[in-house]
Amino acid sequence: MARAMSKSAKILMVGTYPILKPKHGGQKRASAIYSMYKKSGLSVRYASVIPGKYYLDRTKSDVPVSIDTMKAIEETPFLNDIICGEAIFSDPKARSHMKHVIERFRPTIIHIEQAYPYLGLKKLLVAMNYKAKIINSTQNLEWSMKNQMYKSEGMDTRLRAKIVTRIKQLEQDLANDAVVNVAVSKGEVRSLETQFGAKNVVLAPNGMNRQTPKRRDVKKWQSSFKRDSIKFKILFVGSAHTPNMIGFLQMVSKRIGFLPFGTRILVVGGVADLLRRNLNETAIEDVCFTQRASLLGHVSETDLAALLYLSDLIILPITGGGGSNLKTAEALLAHKKIVATSHAFRGYEEYTQYPNILIADSSDQFRRSIKEQLTAHQQEYSCDQLEKIDKVLWENALKPLVEKVKTI
Amino acid sequence: MSKQFWIDLTDISDWTGNFTGIQRVVYNLALYFYTNNEAKFFRYDENTRRFYTADFAAIKRRFETVLPSNTVKAKDYKLLIFSAYAALPSRLREVVPPSAKRAIRKRAKQVLLIARKIAASKPIVTASPQVIFSPGDTVVVFGNNWDRSIFIDDLARVKLEKGFEVYQLVYDLIPILGPHLFGQELFSIYARYIFEVAAVSDRLFCISRSTEYDLKVFCAKVGLAVPETKVVRLGDSLASVKPEALAELKGQKFVVCVGTIEIRKNHMLLYYAWKEAVRRGKPMPQLVIVGRPGWHTEDLRRSLKHDPDVAKRILVLEHVKDSELRWLYENCMFSIYPSMYEGWGLPIAESLSYGKLCLASNTSSMPEIAGNLIDYFSPYDSGECLEKVLEYYENEQKLSRKEAKIIKHYKTTDWRQTYEEVKGFLNS
Known part of the structure; x- marks a missing residue:
């Protein structure tokens, strides 16, 4: 009926x-x-x-x-x-x-x-x-x-x-x-x-939809990373929604000297523009911020797919705003190492205990978790876990x- | 097994003319490692972005040829040609009297001599094998490569691949702490450079406790863990040249101030102090400023030249030979150094090495050099500066007692001592 x-x-x-x-x-x-x-x-x-x-x-x-x-x-x-x-x-x-x-x-x-x-x-x-x-x-x-x-x-x-x-x-x-x-x-x-x-x-x-990168895009980004001596890629994707920037500044901050040479936070989406506007060229930490962060801004869907594929770690430093985070679904489907706040996993609580995922709710803990993930081994998900991750499609x-x- | 040291000579490999302060540090330290056969040497090439072996012996030959004589600059060359030209009578060309011929010949010889020296001082960059650093090597950078923006990135990149140790010497963070003294562009270039220096280095040398402190504050601001640091005292032993008198100062009481005329060196304070003395009707010694014109000081230089109150009381000498500098130190009443900020403050140490009092600023590294052996003033208080000058100008007995104390207690630092300190830290 x-x-x-x-x-x-x-x-x-x-x-x-x-x-x-x-x-x-x-x-x-x-x-x-x-x-x-x-x-x-x-x-x-x-x-x-x-x-x-x-x-x-x-x-x-x-x-x-x-x-x-x-x-x-x-x-x-x-x-x-x-x-x-x-x-x-x-x-x-x-x-x-x-x-x-x-x-x-x-x-x-x-x-x-x-x-x-x-x-x-x-x-x-x-x-x-x-x-x-x-x-x-x-x-x-x-x-x-x-x-x-x-x-x-x-x-x-x-x-x-x-x-x-x-x-x-x-x-x-x-x-x-x-x-x-x-x-x-x-x-x-x-x-x-x-x-x-x-x-x-x-x-x-x-x-999220499943992202399949194109070989051409992967090659393009790989050569760009090689040129800039970037070995470890940390991906942060966010729109130009103010809480995205606030979360990043609260949890990661612009003081990212703790990241070693060869590591780069790739900031994708409108949040990169917000951060850029927030940079003060006369402040030491702001000038040095771009030594370890690349503010890529808007990229095409296919480029994003390639970046998700090539990244080693995805960060979700979300501390405010309502709803649940689309980027969390995106990160889960990428099967990459993740450092996130509990807030970012609202609606995805069942995954917080999964391997490769670290939840950190203070700035110190978040930064420490990023450092840990730099050297942590990427673990394989079980079939059951993979099936459950697919629930976010x-x-x-x-x-x-x-x-x-x-x-x- | 002893460590394999690789010493960076980039700063002095492609340099022409006389060495600057930092280049002298690189040279003097490298010289000991070379003499004792304790290190290999390399240079960085910006075009190929690779590291090559460097020939220290060739640099040493050039240094010994060029350095003891006096500064040879293209500017001097131009001046001499101009003076040769100017020596010709204005309407001449066809008829040259014998006296003019002699003058021309004399100047032509000088031009030729200088041209030969310039030719001899061309960069020592020859085809040399590429350096492949190995794990376990220790790369030591005494130079300051901030103006080769990719040097530090490439060193970090190769370190990431090979896993060797890096030691670097940090002179100062002044372009970061005082961007107004240099320009905003240098602020960001220098901040990024120091950021990577601190990030890539396993251990760092600093030339003063003040620089070490500034570095730690910087690291905290950008979230960097501070590498282990060691403060080393730079050599201040004197150049072995014969003093050469400056006729215009013979028999005069004068105070000498050595340093490029740039805003940071704060010659403006001396100008105000000498002006204030005129206003108070106080006799003052002749002030001799030894230094090339630098940036952001056009107004000051115009005032020094045209202000009738000081034009005869302040003498600016732009091109002074080492031999003349020695004479100036030996024959001055005392020296004065009003710099706003320093990484070290070599003219203070030099003055003390000659047994002469230096009245210096009380900021940054300067009080580290001689502690209470000398007197200080605020670099922002011309009144205090004037009082200090008058204190010693008007009381020669006091000055003599001060000099005696300096001669007794001030210990010149030999470059060997600096080298020993450096080597000790490298091996620890």
Whole structure:
């Protein structure tokens, strides 16, 4: 019966970023969910309202906000997701686009990715007198994560309190209205249930696709490492999400003279740009930092696959932010030595006792663990362990969500 | 089995002209290892990024030929040609009087002599076999190769492959501690260089406790474990040249200050002290500044030259021969050294070796040289500096007592002693 219902279900996924060429974690998760719905035979569309300047890779379903809204985004840093969410109703261009999508596609289910679109979409649905079942797909406990982030960015206390209260209210509202609530970790399942009284909470952890490097990319990086006398490669991958940088500075710091010559931390992703901006050319530790760290920044998916393949150690110095870490799944699937915080393994707790993995929650311990891993022997995983690691593949991680949606 | 020492001569292999302070250190220490047949020598080639054997005997021959005579620079060469040209009467060319011919001939001979010396001082870089270091070898670097940015990386790379020991001598961290004294660009180059020096070395020599302290602070800041360190006292024995008097100073009471005129050496303080003495109506000794013009001192040099208050009281000598320097030390009342920061402070030690008091700055390594044998002042207090100068200028008895104490207690360090200290640490 449930299966028969799902045949006629039409799912509209709504976000505040495109998923054409996913770069950050949010995009990757939304893209994976979209693919999983599709693979499962469900009728699905993705539409978003976005700050056009920030996302050049997009489809016709991703509509940039108007010039006025874009100006507002640029004038108020860190609020772009809230502004884009509101724009779905308040920005004529965005509203008309979303209305058009809904009218043409006639979704029976609207999947809200990361709460914010619901700010404007709820009003739009009321205005259109349109009824659809709502899925609240969370990636973090947004109010808590934003509170931490705004605090570290030095936002005015009163303004921060006002915005955070608003986000909390939004999450409450969405949890009330949703027929299914999706969480990424056990901790967040509990939070949704206890803080917001959410019903029908399904756990669908973050995952990753299996990465297969291309021989050409591997050769290219190998010769680059040889040229720079890099023998031991430590990989740190992170988006330009402030907690990624804060975690790195807290756990590893810029004082990385403890790494011997021939060892290099390869910093990949937007976090490299954040770190670069944070470097002061008149500070001794900052100048010497790049003797042992290469700030590679954004690399292609195929280059990342090669770097994962060639790295000797992957570090996950995550100390803040909500949700579960996509990079943890990536590291597990790479079968490399890992040094991580407990926070980075939220949602992946069952793997913390695996060989090759060291968990360290203080800066001293983290740095010591990195040193230990430099000389530690890489151990082979058992078949059982390998099978369990495969649970972090998107196709396995999102299975509970798809099953649940099919029952709506 | 004794260790195989490899001593780096890169600093002096491709050098032309007279050696600078650091090159003299490299030479003097290498000389003992060479004489006692205790080491092999190598140099680094930036183009091939490889290490080659170096011929110390050839460097020694060149050193002995060029060093005892006085500095021969392209600038001097140019000056002489210019003076030969200028010796010609302006309208001449066709008719040259015999006296002018003699003058031209004399200068031409000088030019020829100098040209020969320059030719003789070409770098000793000949085709030589590549050095393959072995595990168990000890590589010793007395030079300061910060300006060869990849030297240290390549040494570290080869060490990683072969697993030998590395010892290096650290002179100072001044470009890191005082970037304003050199320029921001040097700050990052030097910081990265010292970072790798400390990272790659098993043990380090420092030329003063002050430098050792600075190095430890640096290591802590960048997260490096500090290698074992040993402070060695550099030789300050004097050059065996005959003193040559400077006619314009004969019979005068003067104070000498030796060092390149650069911002760090702080000649500005002396300028202010001498100015203040004029303002107070206090007679002062003639100040003789011996040093080539350096960076960031254009304003000061203009003031010294054109300020009527001091133009006759401060004499700047840019090109002084070793023999003249000896005469200056021997005949001065005392010397003065107002440097803001030093890795060691050789002019202080030199002055004491001549039995002369040196009034010096009370910062960094300088008080290590002679402790309470000499007097100090803050390099940022021209009033204090002036009081010290007047204290000894106005009281010659006090100065004589001070000199007697210096002659009795100051012990010159022979390069052999430095070598023995170095060797002891290498073998320990």
